[in-house]
Amino acid sequence: MxxxxxxxxxxxxxxxxxxxxxxxxxxxxxxxxxxxxxxxxxxxxxxxxxxxxxxxxxxxxxxxxxxxxxxxxxxxxxxxxxRGVVFQNSTLYEWYSVKKNVGFGLSMRHVAKATIAEEVEKYLAEVKLDDWGDKKVFELSGGMKQRAAIASALINKPExxxxxxxxxxxxxxxxxxxxxxxxxxxxxxxxxxxxxxxxxxxxxxxxxxxxxxxxxxxxxxxxxxxxxxxxxxxxxxxxxxxxxxxxxxxxxxxxxxxxxxxx
Ligand SMILES: Nc1ncnc2c1ncn2[C@@H]1O[C@H](COP(=O)(O)OP(=O)(O)O)[C@@H](O)[C@H]1O
Ligand SMILES: [Mg+2]
The missing domain is CATH 3.40.50.300 (P-loop containing nucleotide triphosphate hydrolases)
Structure with a gap:
């Protein structure tokens, strides 16, 4: 492999x-x-x-x-x-939605909104958080927060x-x-x-x-x-x-x- x-x-x-x-x-x-x-x-x-x-x-x-x-x-x-980083405790913005957190890196790079929405959907599916995108981070369990953190890192396609x-x-x-x-x-x-x-x-x-x-x-x-x-x-x-x-x-x-x- x-x-x-x-x-x-x-x-x-x-x-x-x-x-x-x-x-x-x-x-x-x-x-x-x-x-x-x-x-x-x-x-x-x-x-x-x-x-x-x-x-x-x-x-x-x-x-x-x-x-x-x-x-x-x-x-x-x-x-x-x-180089995407994921820590033991997620470094997400608790009061933002999961979608906003996951799309944050792309919006910082001024990627078009429609593209961000598409990519966010894709990476939320990847970490099995499809139905959780509109929730605020503080509403998630520990495992879900880590999944969101992984999606936030992966969406930037790190090497x-x-x-x-x-x-x-x-x-x-x-x-x-x-x-x-x-x-x-x-x-x-x-x-x-x-x-x-x-x-x-x-x-x-x-x-x-x-x-x-x-x-x-x-x-x-x-x-x-x-x-x-x-x-x-x-x-x-x-x-x-x-x-x-x-x-x-x-x-x-x-x-x-x-x-x-x-x-
Ligand atoms: N910012 C820092 N300033 C001074 N010493 C530090 C700092 N960060 C870590 N250390 C020391 O460096 C050593 C290694 O720490 P760390 O890399 O966090 O180990 P690990 O992740 O394996 O537990 C420890 O002795 C720790 O006390
Ligand atoms: Mg350590």
């Missing part, structure tokens, strides 16, 4: 030191990572290891203090709709979707539904997704590739392809999570992280 062509994102020896007086040193250190078009990269690591820091560098919110991060060969410099623990605040059942939704969107659209989680199951259930980060200061300690998301799409159920293979991979990752934490 994933074509190994030219890398879309190239992270080259990136470090970031917030430079605080706490003497904590860099949040991430010498991180190198190439992401290819169509990959679903799940980055997993313990809390505080620098996952969000890495995502913020890719989003262009902060600049690395060492190394470079580029997209399509161009150094990432500031924010851009080319990469950056997701920072987007389902972290949801209950188990809703989380499972959201995982199925994002997996199907990925399979259908061939989007490139960079997805952060501290949940080993989530990383293995979603990623076509799983990257494991060490404890603070964050470094990459493992990076491997994961077959499960494609299996789940093929089988149309996620029973593979109980398979020997899945449980063995899960155990290995958890052992790797706990060993790293003890060192």
């Amino acid at each position: 994933v074509e190994k062509t030219k890398e879309l994102i190239s992270v080259d020896n990136v470090s970031l030191d917030y430079g605080g007086k706490d003497g904590n040193g860099p949040a991430i250190k010498d991180v190198s990572l190439d992401i290819y078009p169509g990959e679903f990269v799940c980055v997993m690591g313990p809390s505080g290891c620098g996952k969000s820091t890495l995502l913020k560098i890719l989003a262009g919110f902060i600049k690395p203090t060492g190394g470079t991060a580029s997209l399509d060969g161009n150094k990432i410099n500031g924010i851009d709709a080319q 990469i979707l950056l997701m920072d623990e987007p389902f972290g605040a949801l209950d188990a059942l809703t989380k499972n539904q959201m995982q199925n939704l994002i997996r199907r969107i990925w399979a259908k659209s061939h989007n490139t997704i960079f997805f952060i989680t501290h949940d080993v199951d989530e990383a293995l259930l979603l990623g076509s590739r799983v990257v494991v980060m060490s404890k603070h200061p964050g470094r990459i300690i493992a990076d491997f392809p994961a077959p499960f998301t494609t299996d789940i799409l093929r089988d149309n159920d996620d029973d593979i999570r109980y398979s020997k293979d899945f449980l063995a991979k899960r155990k290995k990752i958890l052992e790797m992280i706990s060993q790293d934490i003890l060192e």
